Structure formats: structure tokens, C-alpha cells
Amino acid sequence: xxxxxxxxxxxxxGDPVRLQMVQRLSNGAALCLGELSKDxxxxxxxxxxxxxxxxxxxxxxxxPRGREVKVQLDAAALAQGxxxxxxxxxxxxxxxxxxxxxxxx
Amino acid sequence: xxxxxxxxxxxxxxxxxxxxxxxxxxxxxxWFPDSVTGDYRQGxxxxxxxxxxxxxxxxxxxxxxxxxxAYRWVPGGNNxxxxxxxxxxxxxxxxxTELAPGRCKVSLTETGFANLPPEIAANSFSENSGGWxxxxxxxxxxxxxxAK
Numbered sequence: 410x411x412x413x414x415x416x417x418x419x420x421x422x423g424d425p426v427r428l429q430m431v432q433r434l435s436n437g438a439a440l441c442l443g444e445l446s447k448d449x450x451x452x453x454x455x456x457x458x459x460x461x462x463x464x465x466x467x468x469x470x471x472x473p474r475g476r477e478v479k480v481q482l483d484a485a486a487l488a489q490g491x492x493x494x495x496x497x498x499x500x501x502x503x504x505x506x507x508x509x510x511x512x513x514x
Numbered sequence: 515x516x517x518x519x520x521x522x523x524x525x526x527x528x529x530x531x532x533x534x535x536x537x538x539x540x541x542x543x544x545w546f547p548d549s550v551t552g553d554y555r556q557g558x559x560x561x562x563x564x565x566x567x568x569x570x571x572x573x574x575x576x577x578x579x580x581x582x583x584a585y586r587w588v589p590g591g592n593n594x595x596x597x598x599x600x601x602x603x604x605x606x607x608x609x610x611t612e613l614a615p616g617r618c619k620v621s622l623t624e625t626g627f628a629n630l631p632p633e634i635a636a637n638s639f640s641e642n643s644g645g646w647x648x649x650x651x652x653x654x655x656x657x658x659x660x661a662k
Contacts (some may be wrong), residue, residue, distance in 0.1 A: 419627060420576075455596070493629070494519065497519055497589060497624070498519055498521070501519060501521050501622055501624070502521065504545070504546055505523050505620065505622060507520055507537070507545035507546065508525070508535055508545050508546070508620070509523060509525045510545070511535055511541075511544050511545040512525055512526055512527040512531050512532050512535050513525060513526050
């Protein structure tokens with residue numbers, strides 16, 4: 410994954426509709442467009458656009474299955490984004506514990 | 515929408531004590547950077563040093579005694595020593611709420627990750643790959659916090 414792709418990944422996930430779609434895929438299932446966009450308050454056209462954004466960021470992959478297309482998560486891409494946020498979060502956890510120790514002395 | 519980190523913890527100390535630990539350089543160095551140089555006051559620039567080689571410039575956004583302190587910086591373990599206001603950066607905010615005398619809730623938020631240049635995020639990446647549930651739970655927390 411290139412560095413530019415990493416930035417794109419973060420932007421792709423920073424949207425409630427797209428994040429909802431990613432959650433529906435989170436058990437590893439391959440879903441069709443209709444299943445993915447159901448009850449999200451967006452048109453089929455809108456859903457296609459959101460999914461294209463996720464494809465460009467390599468969050469999901471498209472798999473043609475006969476006449477329809479299935480959407481599935483791209484696990485490797487998301488793992489990197491998670492690692493960045495998790496490392497920053499761990500840093501804050503340490504710092505805040507240090508603040509607590511210092512101020513409770 | 516921005517990406518968000520949010521942490522909260524309870525501290526058995528007065529709001530004034532906690533605020534001073536965050537806002538006064540001589541106390542800040544007891545728990546956070548190893549040294550603070552420059553002008554660590556609202557509307558001014560300062561520099562945090564960590565260890566021998568790592569430096570991070572900060573701009574103090576707000577300083578409201580005993581309640582709120584905020585600064586801007588470039589996170590992710592890089593060595594950024596120019597004016598942070600001229601590049602994409604994150605905002606770090608400390609909020610102190612007194613729950614009872616000598617007992618406070620401290621809330622930390624860091625926002626703005628979506629705007630960061632890719633090399634900053636990439637620098638901090640590891641080969642770590644965790645479970646989906648863990649990851650999505652975290653992501654939702656960070657990304658949705660602003661939307662609420």
C-alpha cells in the first residue's frame with residue numbers, strides 16, 4: 410500500500426454512510442449492492458458512488474458473480490489504518506496515566 | 515468530517531492542580547515532554563522535546579484556567595519544527611470537569627487526522643493486523659464522535 414493510499418483510506422472511512430457499509434461487511438461476507446445500501450437513505454446511484462470511493466481507497470474489492478457484483482472487505486488496507494490510530498491512542502493512554510500519577514502525588 | 519481520538523479518565527486531584535499540570539511548562543515536563551521551550555501561552559508557539567532528538571512544535575490554541583487547554587501540533591512520531599499553523603495538523607484538547615471536591619474527569623480529544631499528509635500516518639504504521647471487531651469498534655468511536 411502506497412502512502413497516498415493510506416491517506417485516502419482515512420478519508421474514505423470518515424463518512425457515516427461508508428462506515429455503515431463497512432460494518433455490514435465486517436464479518437467478511439460478500440454482499441451485493443442492494444444489501445449494502447439498504448435502509449441507508451441513499452439511491453442506488455448514490456450507493457454506487459460511495460462504494461466506488463471505498464474501492465479507490467482499497468477498503469473493499471469488487472467480485473463479479475454472474476450478473477451481479479459482490480462487495481467484500483480488503484483486510485490488508487484497513488489493518489494499516491487501525492495500526493496508526495491504535496498507536497496514537499496507546500500513546501495518549503500512557504500520557505494520561507502519567508498525568509494522573511503526577512497530579513495525585 | 516474529522517477523525518477523532520477520545521480518552522477520559524478520573525483523577526483524584528483538584529481542577530486547579532490538573533490544569534496547572536497541563537498548562538504550566540515546569541509541571542508539564544514532569545509527565546509529558548522532557549522539556550518545553552518558547553512561549554507556552556494562548557496564541558503563542560512553543561516546542562516540546564522528547565528525549566535527545568525528537569522535537570515537536572505546538573501552537574497554544576486556548577488556555578482557560580482550571581477548565582480547558584488546547585494546542586495544535588503534527589502527531590505521529592515525526593519531528594516537526596516549523597509553524598504548525600502552516601501545515602495540516604491536529605487539535606489536542608484537555609477538558610477538566612470537577613465531579614466532587616478533589617475529584618475530576620479529564621477528557622482528552624485529538625481531532626484532524628483525515629487532513630494529515632500520508633507520510634505522517636505511514637511513519638507510524640506497523641505490521642500489526644488485528645481482528646475486525648476490534649478495529650471497527652475503534653474506528654466507529656473515532657469517526658462518529660464528531661457526528662454526534
